[in-house]
Amino acid sequence: xxxxxxxxxxxxxxxxxxxxxxxxxxxxxxxxxxxxxxxxxxxxxxxxxxxxxxxxxxxxxxxxxxxxxxxxxxxxxxxxxxxxxxxxxxxxxxxxxxxxxxxxxxxxxxxxxxxxxxxxxxxxxxxxxxxxxxxxxxxxxxxxxxxxxxxxxxxxxxxxxx
Numbered sequence: 001x002x003x004x005x006x007x008x009x010x011x012x013x014x015x016x017x018x019x020x021x022x023x024x025x026x027x028x029x030x031x032x033x034x035x036x037x038x039x040x041x042x043x044x045x046x047x048x049x050x051x052x053x054x055x056x057x058x059x060x061x062x063x064x065x066x067x068x069x070x071x072x073x074x075x076x077x078x079x080x081x082x083x084x085x086x087x088x089x090x091x092x093x094x095x096x097x098x099x100x101x102x103x104x105x106x107x108x109x110x111x112x113x114x115x116x117x118x119x120x121x122x123x124x125x126x127x128x129x130x131x132x133x134x135x136x137x138x139x140x141x142x143x144x145x146x147x148x149x150x151x152x153x154x155x156x157x158x159x160x161x162x
Contacts, residue, residue, distance in 0.1 A: 011080070013071070013075070014076065014080045014083065014084065017069075017070065017084055018083065018084065018087050020065060020069070021065065021084070021087045021088050021091050022087065022091070023064065024063035024064055024065045024091045025063075025090075025091050025094040026062070026063075026094040026095045026124075029094040029095070041126050041127065055121040055122050055123040056121065057121060057122070058118065058119055058120060058121055058122070059092075059095070059097065059117050059118050059119075059120055059121075059122050060118040060119060062095060062122075062124060063091060063095065063118075065118055066118060067115050067116065067118040067119050070115045070118075073107075073108035073109075073111045073112055074108070076111075078107050078108075081107045081108060081110075081111045082107055084111060085107065085110050085111055085114055088114050088115075089114065092114075092117070095124055096124060096125050096126075096127070096128065096129050096130060097117070097122065097124070097129065097130055097131070097132070098129055098130075098131045098132070099113060099114055099117060099131065099132045100131050100132065100133045100134070100135070101113055101134070101144065102144050102147045102148065102149050103149075104147055105144060105147050106147075109144075109147070113132075113134070113143075117132050120132060135150070137150075139151045139153075139154035139155075140154065
């Protein structure tokens with residue numbers, strides 16, 4: 001009788017995703033002889049940001065990963081999710097990108113937020129960092145719900161909501 005070892009397959013899937021994530025690093029981030037950042041390039045990046053540069057490409061188009069190939073968080077153990085999230089954040093860093101989320105956010109929610117960045121339009125800067133920031137300033141409608149770091153301040157009696 002054939003018995004399917006579900007856990008073993010998930011470990012294989014985790015390993016494959018980690019390889020894919022590793023392949024998604026920005027190749028120019030590791031090139032020797034990459035030109036030093038000039039003041040002109042830095043200010044060109046700043047001007048794009050200040051004057052409302054509208055990104056046309058998704059992060060997926062830069063790193064080559066597609067969100068559809070990442071299963072829902074409940075397919076993985078918390079340990080596997082942590083490995084995937086940490087690898088993904090390192091890969092994002094190679095593109096000068098990051099994700100802001102509350103420190104106490106459960107790993108499954110962190111995984112979901114990180115994978116969603118693949119479908120978001122972004123620009124890539126040559127210096128500094130761009131962050132995917134989910135904060136709207138309106139704590140009751142925050143995507144982080146009860147994990148929103150602003151919720152405690154929002155709910156305090158001394159905070160003026162107007």
